[in-house]
Amino acid sequence: MTLAEKPTPSDAAALGRSAADHLWMHFSRMGRYADSPVPVIVRGEGAYVYDDRGRRILDGLSGLFVVQVGHGRRELAEVAARQAETLAFFPVWGYAHPSAIQLAERLADLTPGDLNRVFFTTGGGEAVETAWKVAKQYFKLRGKPAKHKVISRMSAYHGTTQGALSITGLPAMKQDFEPLTPGGHRAPNTNIFRASVHRDDPEAFGRWAADRIEEAIVFEGPSTVAAVVIEPVQNSGGCFTAPQSYFARVREICDRHDVLLVSDEVITGFGRHGTTFACEKFGFVPDLITCAKGMTSGYSPIGAMIATDRVMEPFLADKVTFPHGYTFGGHPVSSAVALANLDIMEREGLNRRVLDNEGAFGATLDGLRDLPIVGDVRGDGYFWAVELVADASGTTLDADQRERIVRGFLPSALFEAGLYCRPDDRQDPVVQLAPPLTCGQAEFDEIEQVLRGVLAEAWSLL
Structure with a gap:
């Protein structure tokens, strides 16, 4: 053509x-x-996007857990244009430019503890890939070259590059690309809805799940394990939360076995749970943070891995290089947009808004439990999942039902009804909701109304 x-x-x-x-x-x-x-989709405005037929659709997923401040922010477009006119591109390979410097300093100020060193990427999977490479080289520089393995959680998603995919706990996503980078190992996640133990005692369940991570470290051999990678709220499988006891125990376990703790905040970072980084809300300080998505609200691509001073220390030795990087990591335009996005979030108090409204969002969705197809509603902040079941006992949908309902019916039916969100059956089938942080009760009600109608129709098709 x-x-x-x-x-x-x-x-x-x-x-x-x-x-x-x-x-x-x-x-x-x-x-x-x-x-x-x-x-x-041809344009966006606030919490809504518009398709090529002129229909208005509520963006109930913030694009892909990304658009924290909503669509159509002229301020961010103008910042991008000004930066492109001044300096459109220069790499941070041994050089620096003002917007990357300023953003790194801003992120260091926003992290808990002494996470002060920022390595920029262009997305979340690259940030996870970078964290694994850092962990491997860190222990080699410390004279422990056998420490290279990573423990992550069952059904967790951490990216699609060969290393990040090895850390991902979804076998079906990996089988077409095997053999993968060796060294990825799994421990149970914190899905208490499907738990076989301590279902009525979240704190005990949290300790039990954390102890399974230690069990995996000991089984593989502490001298071979470099890192544990967890999301503060696990995305894949549907917004698995965990009690404070879990994170405190995981931190203790990592310290005991000299293992780096990585908080994957690609989704949970930048206000999704009411704090800049969700690890702060859930009471733990990791050794590494991976982040992306909401840093610019999607107005330009960027990601980052943030390391503590302790992790950075051996890389500061004479003649040591970290032989890793990305052409567009720390891109001047993306860095400038990220700074402006963080300004908007601070000026409009979006973290506080999430904390003030998360209970109302959860309660609105919780009302869907009266539908027979709804088995569980769970989440935190502006990040929630509705788990779908086949009967009142909580039986999960079988393969045929998933194909017909989750993949065949729900995506188009929800979109046609005016809601963009995510039906997902990588584990037990769920519908995920993560609207822009600017949303309030009016949008919560609209989400609930569309879900109610479409899920009722889905039940009739089972």
């Missing part, structure tokens, strides 16, 4: 056909678009 033949934005049908013919979409069954149009 020549340039002159390419469809214009006003030609909605042609745009959809062109997407089906040329755009390889992520995590998508591309064959399905031979006979059905590709949804095309």
Whole structure:
């Protein structure tokens, strides 16, 4: 197709056909678009996006857990334009530029403890990849070269690069790409809804789950384990929270066995739970933080790994290099946008807004428990999941029901009803909700109303 033949934005049908013919979409069954149009989103404003047919859809997932301050913020676009006019690109490979310097200092001020050293990436998976590399080299520099393994949690998602995918605890996501980077090992997650022990005692369950991490470290051999990677609230499987006892015990275990604790905050960071980093809310200080997504509210891509002074210390020795980097890590435009985004969040008190409204959001969604298809509602902050079940005893949907309901019916039905969110069956099937942090009760009610209608219809199809 020549340039002159390419469809214009006003030609909605042609745009959809062109997407089906040329755009390889992520995590998508591309064959399905031979006979059905590709949804095309053309603009966003506040908590809503608009498609090429002019429909307004509530963005109940903040794009992909990203757009903290909402869509259409002219201020962020103007900051990006000014920075591009001044300095559009220069790498941080032995050089620096003002916006990366200022952002690194800002992030160091926002982290708990002495997490003072920021390594920029372009996204979350790269940040996790970087954290594993740092952990491996850190122990080599300390004279413990055998420490290279990582313990993560069952069904947890940490990225798609070969290293991050090894840390990911979803076998189905890995099987097409094996063999992967060796060294990834798993411990149970904190899904108390499906727990076989301590279901009525969250604190005891938290201690039990943490002890399984120590069990994995001991089984693999503490002299071989470099890091434990956990999300403060686990995404995959549907917003698994954990009590304070869990995080305190995991921190103790890592210290006892000289293992680095990594808080993967790619989703949970930047206000999603009412603090800049969720580890602060849940009462633990990690050795490394990985983050991305909400740092710029998606207005420009960036990610980061943030390390403590203790982790950084051996890298400051004479002639030591960390032989790792990304062309666009710490990009001037992205760094400038991140600074402006953090300004907006601070000026509008979005962390406080989440803390003030998280109870109302949870209570609104909790009302869906009267639907027979809803087995559990769980989450924290502006990050919640509704787990779907096949009967009153909590039986999970079988393979056929997942295919028909979770993959076949729900995505299009919710979108057609005016809600973009995430039906997900990488573990037990859930619908995930994570609206922009600017939302309030009006948007919570709209989310609940759409879910109620669509889930009731889904139940009739089971």
